[in-house]
Amino acid sequence: MTSATEHAPKNTATPPRRGAHELKPAGGGAHSFSGTWQLIRLALRRDRVVLPIWIVVLGIIPAGTVGTYESLYPTVESRAPLTAGLGANPSVNLLYGPAFDLSTAGGYTAWKYGTILPLLLALACVFTVTRHTRQEEDTGRLELLASAVVGRYAALTAAVSVAGAASLVTGLIMTAGLLGVGLPAAGSVVLGLGAALTGWVFAGVAAIAAQLAEFSRTANGIGSAVLGAMFLIRALGDSAKDVSWLSWLSPIGWATQLRSFAGERWWVLLLPLAAAVVLTGIGYALLPRRDVGMGIMPTRPGPATAARSLASPFALAWRLHRGVLLGWVIGFAIVGGVFGSLAAGVGDVIGGSDQTKQIVERMGGSAGLVDSFVAAILGIFGMVASLYAVQATLRMRSEETALRVEPLLATKVGRLRWAAGHLVFAVLGSALLVLVAGAASGLFHGLRVHDVGTQLPHALGAAAAQIPAIWVVAGAAVLLFGFAPKLSSAGWAVAALFLAISMFGPIANASQVVLDISPFSHIPKLPSAPFTATPLLWLTGVAIAAFVAGLTAFRRRDI
């Protein structure tokens, strides 16, 4: 395809030589696409690590579930009640989508991953398209490329092609994997294609977002917000019978309505296909209506003078962190509420499987399944909140590498005061997050069991118990920032390691020595286990020591 466009005769009077800022209105012509193949190769070269990772990881997940299903529900008797039990539970449908047929491994896999895999694939496509379109313009690299023989539509075409092809390959790997473990062909193909086409739809969404927004952060934000809204629309439609038509408005809903392994509806595949074509087409139509580097959505001007309050490093940090923190708080409140409303029905979800019950109990303590579930999910919220703590801490490093620290430290602001502005968010912001999740889940759980008075304080207490462990993770990031600033991003690896140990360790029967590495393993599993202060005091002590050491090193090092 592209080789043909490259060799196409240049039949226009003017050669395709343009200043970077003057895009002529749409004229079409073969040269609008010239250079696409080179840009595709550039994109593949730049993404040679990231792309294979998400293709393979997302691709192999479904086939990996089949074995779990067979060991969790080995007999026909144990499988029979699943569809009725889970399918009737609205709080489960909210998260996973409708359960069509859970009596086969395929049907179970399609239900368990029917929403989450298309969602993740869509997210990957949004980021890939933005990365090779808007972000290239942001950094000025596209301007450099556009001065060479690169057509107007080349960058967008390359980005959409790479994302679309990667999405398709992921879907094919899913299909191949499911066929490999011996599942029926029709269901395997529909599941893989359904996921891949969802990716295409959101590549189209990103193609539009890249034209609207002036900055890649905004473009990614638009793409992710659309995706989140589509997930919520589907969640409402799947959990409330009287608005079930809502699920048909969402591409994520289409992926489940394909009914893989439960009487496939092939025609539903046409919906995402048509949406992908239309959305991408809109992106192409918008592109010539703007200048390179500009967006269709103009950025709003700011105030000409600063508010009186903007007079301290903390006030500046608040401006830099508030948007991110607000996003996290909203996310934690929503997801906390969803999990809280799930808790009372947890007995239905787990059903008669002793093994699943054991796993939940290992993660959340053993006094009563519902309390264990609450303890387990708040533990997970704690670990996810530690990711925010790392993000807020490492903001110091990104401010430093962006050379925005120097002018500040050349004022009367001392290093510790500057760092404190950011660390307030790592320390108190992360605590706020986990408490919000605790409050939301306690409230919704309490409402469902008509006992807010007991459940809310219980959940809040369990949430508060996570805070010292979160601070230890933040402390590790501060240590890195102080002693080895160039390795600061290893803070993410530390958080991910703790998360993996505490989340998957209990399932994988890891030994206590391994579990003990993660600070989250030391927290008393409230509300199901009794409260003990000793480990919390220890963790707080470790966190304080890490903060002091890291900040002392930061005070002494070069900027």
Next chain:
Amino acid sequence: MDNAISVSGLTKSFGRTKALDGLDLQVATGEVHGFLGPNGAGKSTTIRVLLGLLRADSGTARLLGGDPWKDAASLHHRLAYVPGDVNLWPNLSGGEVIDLLGRLRGGLDQRRRKDLIERFDLDPRKKGRTYSKGNRQKVAIVAALSSTVDLLVLDEPTSGLDPLMEATFQYAIQEEREQGRTVLLSSHILAEVEALCDRVSIIRNGRTVETGTLADLRHLTRTSISAELAGPPNGLSTLDNIHDLKVEGTKVRFDVETRSLDEALSQLTKVGVRSLTSQPPTLEELFLRHYTDEASNGKREAAAK
């Protein structure tokens, strides 16, 4: 206290690279001091040591009578800094950045702020990420010049400014000088340094190679002479400090070192002078001499390895 900045024997290494190698720098209070040197000579490193961002390996540095590392925060009340590479916070407007930085220094002169924004033709309502390089630079310049401080530390402040804005900048610095402020101006733009600076220091490979007033420095270098004589020149080629001598009939052109100017001129008048033009050495020539010396030294060093 006479010197706003006093640095001697400063050294600083980054790993195996020696950025500063015994650097000296004296900036008298109230003067505009030019700080010159090729890329990578150590100008920014010196400035960052003076701002307490880097810790020197050895040597002494005094800034406004204090220790730039230990007394950083208290000294910074009295100085304003313009980095060569200005990055602004993407979601703050230029006006907000100017106010914030001013408040974090000694304070902000609102009249001067308004005046400078007008003169630099800056739109203070734009967000940080929408400014071009030149406009980001203007934000930092306006923030520094409208702060009420004693010392301005400017690290290639005009990179990215157009010639019109460059002139506005020079005018603004003249005003600062009249206010009695001390300015350390690191720059590559020699016309700017010649127009603004009372004294200059030229550094190379982390060491000061020349320092003094422009007049002093000119004294060290050569004057270009071209003359038309009554007859063919005589005896010029025997003089020691004559360079690039060119003779075409009765026309002669040469460079002469300042200390031999007398001798050279008397040789000319012996023959009889019909017309004479002499050009004082420009800073550019002085500068190029040091730069090219360095380039050839570099080559030699590379060859030796």
